[in-house]
Amino acid sequence: MSETTIVRVFRYRLYPTKPQEAAMFETLRLTRTLYNAGLEQRREAYRKHGKTLSAYDQQKELTALKEACPEFSGVYSHVLQDVFDRLDKAYKAFFSQVKKGAKRAGFLFQLSSKAESAGRRVIAVDPRDTSQRCHACGHTGKENRVNQATFRCVQCGHTANADHNAAKNILGRAVPSALNGSGVSHAVV
Ligand SMILES: [Zn+2]
Numbered sequence: 001m002s003e004t005t006i007v008r009v010f011r012y013r014l015y016p017t018k019p020q021e022a023a024m025f026e027t028l029r030l031t032r033t034l035y036n037a038g039l040e041q042r043r044e045a046y047r048k049h050g051k052t053l054s055a056y057d058q059q060k061e062l063t064a065l066k067e068a069c070p071e072f073s074g075v076y077s078h079v080l081q082d083v084f085d086r087l088d089k090a091y092k093a094f095f096s097q098v099k100k101g102a103k104r105a106g107f108l109f110q111l112s113s114k115a116e117s118a119g120r121r122v123i124a125v126d127p128r129d130t131s132q133r134c135h136a137c138g139h140t141g142k143e144n145r146v147n148q149a150t151f152r153c154v155q156c157g158h159t160a161n162a163d164h165n166a167a168k169n170i171l172g173r174a175v176p177s178a179l180n181g182s183g184v185s186h187a188v189v
Contacts, residue, residue: 027075034072034083042091055081055088123174130169134158 038058045051059081066073072080106122110125115122133140139155145154151165158165 015110027079028073031079031083032073034080036086038084042087054085058084059104125170125173127170130173131162131166132164133169134164135160135168135172 041058042053044065045053062072068173088188108122112122129140132142132144134144134151134153134156136158137153137156139153141154143154143163144151149162150159151162
């Protein structure tokens with residue numbers, strides 16, 4: 001089941017003066033440069049020494065960086081430190097995705113082996129939009145979901161149990177219509 005997330009967004013319009021605006025763009029440019037340099041440093045550390053740098057490892061070098069490149073002295077330290085925290089987060093998110101991908105591949109492989117020994121086939125299906133797509137007419141939209149349990153297409157009026165509608169979409173992706181009813185059983189994941 002999908003979770004409901006409430007995102008609250010606050011927007012503030014800033015009215016900077018010309019020099020303020022220039023300073024902001026300069027800070028943006030410097031933090032971007034630092035981000036890219038930090039990324040390169042992580043890659044090099046890993047490639048050459050097999051070492052994974054932490055945000056803290058990189059933040060420790062900020063004092064030396066400011067001495068070598070005085071243009072960074074104009075940027076608040078916590079802004080520069082934050083660059084390495086963001087880089088660290090991006091890294092961790094990336095590797096957790098890679099791990100998840102490896103897990104899914106392993107899971108699919110296991111399923112396939114089991115299915116094969118049982119004379120069945122496993123088909124991996126892209127699950128995107130399957131809960132919002134009308135199985136009858138193909139119209140896709142959030143508004144098709146009356147609630148968690150009920151699906152009602154705003155386009156054609158098709159009404160169904162939400163899980164059944166999604167299951168039909170998934171099956172439709174797994175089995176092209178020409179093969180439907182061929183008598184082969186499928187496990188869909
Ligand atoms: Zn429809």
